[in-house]
Amino acid sequence: MRFTRETISVEKAVQMLLAATAHPLPQEEISLYEAHGRVMARLLQADSDMPPFDRSPLDGYAVRAEDTVHASVEHPVWLNVIETIAAGQVPSKQVLPNTAIRIMTGAQMPEGADAVVMFEQTENPGEISERVGVKRAMKAGENISRRGEEILQGTQVIERGERINGGVMALLAAFGYVRIPVVRRPRVGLLITGNELLPPEEPLRPGQIRNSNGPMLAGMIADAGGVPLLFPPLSDHPGVAKEALDQLVDQVDLFVTTGGVSVGDFDGIAAMTDDDDVQLLFNRVAMRPGSPTTALMYRNKPLCGLSGNPGACFLGFELFVRPLLEQMMGQTKVLRHSVRATLGSSCEKPCPYPRYLRGRLQVENMQLVAYPDKNDKAGNLTTLKNSECFIIIPAGGRGRSEGEEVEVILHAMPRFGGES
Numbered sequence: 001m002r003f004t005r006e007t008i009s010v011e012k013a014v015q016m017l018l019a020a021t022a023h024p025l026p027q028e029e030i031s032l033y034e035a036h037g038r039v040m041a042r043l044l045q046a047d048s049d050m051p052p053f054d055r056s057p058l059d060g061y062a063v064r065a066e067d068t069v070h071a072s073v074e075h076p077v078w079l080n081v082i083e084t085i086a087a088g089q090v091p092s093k094q095v096l097p098n099t100a101i102r103i104m105t106g107a108q109m110p111e112g113a114d115a116v117v118m119f120e121q122t123e124n125p126g127e128i129s130e131r132v133g134v135k136r137a138m139k140a141g142e143n144i145s146r147r148g149e150e151i152l153q154g155t156q157v158i159e160r161g162e163r164i165n166g167g168v169m170a171l172l173a174a175f176g177y178v179r180i181p182v183v184r185r186p187r188v189g190l191l192i193t194g195n196e197l198l199p200p201e202e203p204l205r206p207g208q209i210r211n212s213n214g215p216m217l218a219g220m221i222a223d224a225g226g227v228p229l230l231f232p233p234l235s236d237h238p239g240v241a242k243e244a245l246d247q248l249v250d251q252v253d254l255f256v257t258t259g260g261v262s263v264g265d266f267d268g269i270a271a272m273t274d275d276d277d278v279q280l281l282f283n284r285v286a287m288r289p290g291s292p293t294t295a296l297m298y299r300n301k302p303l304c305g306l307s308g309n310p311g312a313c314f315l316g317f318e319l320f321v322r323p324l325l326e327q328m329m330g331q332t333k334v335l336r337h338s339v340r341a342t343l344g345s346s347c348e349k350p351c352p353y354p355r356y357l358r359g360r361l362q363v364e365n366m367q368l369v370a371y372p373d374k375n376d377k378a379g380n381l382t383t384l385k386n387s388e389c390f391i392i393i394p395a396g397g398r399g400r401s402e403g404e405e406v407e408v409i410l411h412a413m414p415r416f417g418g419e420s
């Protein structure tokens with residue numbers, strides 16, 4: 001068991017872990033509707049101009065602007081209506097002098113017209129008739145969405161390494177991509193260690209607790225884009241964790257474990273780091289909670305050994321496992337950037353390491369204010385569900401007082417005090 005451990009910063013630890021597993025997983029093709037949350041394996045270009053034809057952005061009349069130069073509310077200019085075009089229809093007629101075509105939003109512009117007058121700027125807008133009174137002088141080009149005005153054919157619209165969200169899916173669909181090249185999802189061997197752990201369905205027994213980290217991590221892994229492979233909790237018996245790794249190593253891309261990373265007599269993940277076939281990356285990180293967080297390589301697969309304490313496990317996942325999963329999926333932007341905020345309530349406990357307090361954000365007087373959760377001991381879990389950010393209190397003797405500036409890492413979309 002290693003009592004002497006080298007302490008490294010969070011930034012160094014993340015960097016070491018990412019460097020140990022630098023290559024994204026191979027790519028595969030999936031259907032458009034399955035693509036949400038996946039990562040693009042290739043860049044994609046616009047296969048056509050967008051919009052693909054000149055179209056009307058309004059319900060109104062396609063006209064020749066020069067026919068309307070003398071139009072006003074008092075003296076409308078009357079034009080003959082020669083056709084109606086619904087969205088999806090192709091005009092069959094041309095707008096000739098003193099004529100107009102009734103046109104709906106999204107419909108293709110007819111030849112000859114160079115402006116669209118909205119219904120509200122004509123006489124009797126609700127009435128479909130053979131003549132329309134235009135009440136406004138139009139300028140050439142007014143109210144027309146031009147072909148290619150948003151994107152020209154051939155422009156790169158989606159980058160490699162971009163995570164597919166609703167907006168990306170809209171682009172994929174608009175440009176006709178139905179088989180999407182994405183990076184394969186990482187398969188994560190999720191190992192839960194602890195003799196004290198009961199499956200969630202079991203009644204409590206003396207000295208035992210239910211395994212809450214397992215389901216929590218399974219959810220977080222899936223949310224990050226990985227596929228969690230679940231196994232029943234492992235006992236803390238020596239060698240058990242290693243046996244499990246051997247059984248699973250060929251089926252998974254990485255391991256995530258919880259528990260057993262500290263210096264206790266039964267801390268099996270920590271004990272394993274002494275083995276010759278294990279390449280230790282780090283086993284002490286300058287952070288609280290989660291200082292014994294461990295990372296190693298086993299038979300060329302990374303293992304993130306998260307602390308058993310739920311709060312430390314949650315933080316360790318966000319700081320280490322999520323960026324690693326994102327990198328494996330080929331995502332290019334995996335590092336978390338911090339923002340500056342005002343501390344909403346003091347945290348004046350001295351700490352040899354930076355403290356990562358779970359908390360929530362508010363905007364007050366145009367300032368971002370970060371409120372630490374009161375109940376955020378490493379062993380607690382009731383505030384995990386509402387946590388939006390980690391508030392970093394620098395190491396040292398005095399902590400930080402209310403009103404001081406702090407660094408904050410967001411891990412969830414802040415509600416700014418709204419209902420969650």
Ligand SMILES: Nc1nc2c(c(=O)[nH]1)N[C@H]1C(S)=C(S)[C@@H](COP(=O)(O)OP(=O)(O)OC[C@H]3O[C@@H](n4cnc5c(N)ncnc54)[C@H](O)[C@@H]3O)O[C@H]1N2
Binds near residue numbers: 379
């Ligand atoms: N002498 C020392 N003791 C401890 C130190 C230290 O530096 N010296 N560090 C403390 C810190 S900090 C942490 S963090 C924990 C790390 O513990 P382990 O990762 O070894 O985890 P366990 O010992 O297995 O369990 C710790 C705690 O968490 C509960 N637990 C574990 N797994 C689960 C789970 N799946 N679901 C819910 N809760 C879980 C477990 O019952 C323990 O209460 O070590 C400190 N000790």
Ligand code: MOO
Binds near residue numbers: 287288307311379
């Ligand atoms: O680092 Mo530990 O997670 O404080 O209890």
Ligand SMILES: [Mg+2]
Binds near residue numbers: 259260262263267308
């Ligand atoms: Mg322990």
